[in-house]
Amino acid sequence: MSAVETNFQGSTEVPPNTAVPSTVAKMRGRDVCVFYGEKQALFDVNIDIMEQEVTALIGPSGCGKSTFLRCLNRMNDVVDICRVTGAITLDGGDIYDRSVDVVHLRARVGMVFQKPNPFPKSIYENIAYGPRIHGLTRSKAELDEIVETSLIKAGLWKEVKDRLDQPGTGLSGGQQQRLCIARAVAVQPEVILMDEPCSALDPIATATVEDLIHELRENYTIVIVTHSMQQAARVSQKTAFFHLGNLVEYGETEQIFTNPKDERTQGYITGRFG
Numbered sequence: 001m002s003a004v005e006t007n008f009q010g011s012t013e014v015p016p017n018t019a020v021p022s023t024v025a026k027m028r029g030r031d032v033c034v035f036y037g038e039k040q041a042l043f044d045v046n047i048d049i050m051e052q053e054v055t056a057l058i059g060p061s062g063c064g065k066s067t068f069l070r071c072l073n074r075m076n077d078v079v080d081i082c083r084v085t086g087a088i089t090l091d092g093g094d095i096y097d098r099s100v101d102v103v104h105l106r107a108r109v110g111m112v113f114q115k116p117n118p119f120p121k122s123i124y125e126n127i128a129y130g131p132r133i134h135g136l137t138r139s140k141a142e143l144d145e146i147v148e149t150s151l152i153k154a155g156l157w158k159e160v161k162d163r164l165d166q167p168g169t170g171l172s173g174g175q176q177q178r179l180c181i182a183r184a185v186a187v188q189p190e191v192i193l194m195d196e197p198c199s200a201l202d203p204i205a206t207a208t209v210e211d212l213i214h215e216l217r218e219n220y221t222i223v224i225v226t227h228s229m230q231q232a233a234r235v236s237q238k239t240a241f242f243h244l245g246n247l248v249e250y251g252e253t254e255q256i257f258t259n260p261k262d263e264r265t266q267g268y269i270t271g272r273f274g
């Protein structure tokens, strides 16, 4: 029996930040192994990413969190020596199937990176670029609407509505990260992957982005890599603990942090290593 199945039969307690526990797996990983050349970075990862939940991936440096995250929208395809085996599905469809259009997949499964990386263009263009190349709009008015709603969803509209023509790179770090979230949201993704989205932000900007993650969960499935256990506890409903390329334990965030079943998880969350 996989770690996932074991843990899903576990606690029926609902963590405080879970209004309605999800019962639908949006993405599934089955026996996922990842190799960089000869070196194996992930070993038989089995996980169900539940719809409209935030799943946190935690674990010590080098344990494979980012590698797994990048498998979920095939970002590892750009690494020549990287090979992925096993199966990863989105709504039941194999995302590694030959017929899959990777550009379309990455629109459905968007990504926000560690360091805010706005394009060297205006705030408006940062958001408008994706919808335009994906053909999501037929008119300037529709595009304006997408830019506005994306910025509203990212909690940035009020701060930038009077300076949409100014460079995105001129915003503060926290605003830039919310701009990147707005950019991801603009192409109407179903899943948003976040790789340590707050690591370059100060505590106030971090709190704003965490609030945003909380709100985005209503409409999106979110997977976040974080080094901060406090952040995982604050924002996520499910937590997956990785160690040396293995998914050691996966379950309700509250259970992982209060009653971990594996002694490696216990060791990590109590600060004995990592």
Ligand SMILES: Nc1ncnc2c1ncn2[C@@H]1O[C@H](COP(=O)(O)OP(=O)(O)OP(=O)(O)O)[C@@H](O)[C@H]1O
Pocket: 036, 041, 059, 060, 061, 062, 063, 064, 065, 066, 067, 068, 079
């Ligand atoms: N492009 C790459 N080429 C070769 N090896 C890689 C590459 N990317 C990651 N690795 C290796 O794969 C393993 C997992 O790395 P990964 O970045 O996924 O870990 P992580 O848990 O996200 O670490 P961190 O918390 O430090 O970001 C490490 O041993 C790393 O050195």
